[in-house]
Amino acid sequence: MNNYQLPDQISHLLEENKKREQQEFRDLIREGGYVPPENELLVDAVTALSMGKNVLLKGPTGSGKTRFAETLSHLFSQPMFSVNCSVDLDAESLLGFKTLAYQDEKQVIEFVPGPVTNAMNHGTFLYIDEINMAKPETLPLINGVLDYRRTITNPFTEEIITAKDGFGVVAAINEGYVGTVPLNEALKNRFVVIDIPYLQGEQLNQLIKDNTRLEDDRIIDLFVRLSGDLIQAVSQGKLSEDAASIRALLDACDLSVLIPPKRAILRSIIDKLDEDREKDFVLNLTETLFG
Known part of the structure; x- marks a missing residue:
């Protein structure tokens, strides 16, 4: 072994x-x-x-x-x-493929791993x-x-x-x-x-601090609360998993350094959703937290 x-x-x-x-x-x-x-x-x-x-x-x-x-x-x-x-995905994508190459001015077939x-x-x-x-x-x-x-x-x-x-x-x-x-x-x-579950609470707070440009503790806490609400809504079947993506949340945190948080959430999370009811749900959460 x-x-x-x-x-x-x-x-x-x-x-x-x-x-x-x-x-x-x-x-x-x-x-x-x-x-x-x-x-x-x-x-x-x-x-x-x-x-x-x-x-x-x-x-x-x-x-x-x-x-x-x-x-x-x-x-x-x-x-x-x-x-x-x-x-x-096919065998070539996994294992590699053959291609033409030149050695000493001669054409040869090489395998690219x-x-x-x-x-x-x-x-x-x-x-x-x-x-x-x-x-x-x-x-x-x-x-x-x-x-x-x-x-x-x-x-x-x-x-x-x-x-x-x-x-x-x-x-x-x-x-x-x-x-x-x-x-x-x-x-x-x-x-x-x-x-692997979603990160929440203090661990998410630290992840935002370590991986985004956002430094305002008050805004970070609001994003952590938003994430918790989104995760709960996903578990209740009100939202698709995309809405609670931590990757999307981190994007919103980054953008909120230069644009208002509500607009950052719109670009990073809400506009990625397909259904209007889900967009409205997240927008209402955002309005409640960020005013």
Whole structure:
């Protein structure tokens, strides 16, 4: 089995975290750009990766799954090759493609590696974003990459590729999102699942301070309250998940440094919604909080 060698600093902090919550651990996490709602989420993801397991980050759109993956990459000091899944994803998008090139003024055929083969050959992370957007017949191509074999036969070169030490897979999924399909059991069983909730309260407050230009504590508190109201409305079925995207909220915070917060929310959140009733709902919340 392919196991990671955890950096000594992380190994020590993980061990200490079993005994008590460590501010030092959270500071190290913050350097990677994402502080999870609970330390255990990141501890469990790091533990799974260090044991050679694949990690599937599951959560609503804009909840920070990609930032979570980037933080894992940061903690392991591992570069990360990425796959952005869509219905157009094919073998070439995953593994690479052949192209014409010149060597010593002679035309030759070269193979350009894709993100999967690059990550395997370099022993780094592979991040598969929105994995359930891909067609069900595409992802079985990499089943051997995702199980204990860590091996694939490249259909374009017939080369058998075995991942180097350090290779690991992190994937993200938005369940029930438009254009997605359920993961088949064979694929899902190749992952350890980490459920990522929205950031709220003090953690969201700190995220805004760390990742936007907004410095006015009063306005930041209002944005945190707005986010909480949006998340509650989503849970009650009054709004789609897009309305509560943390990514969109951070955009609104940034814009509010130079334009009125209500207009910033209009551009970053409200105008992205499809239904007039949802737009009116968010607009009413905005008017109530920001006046």
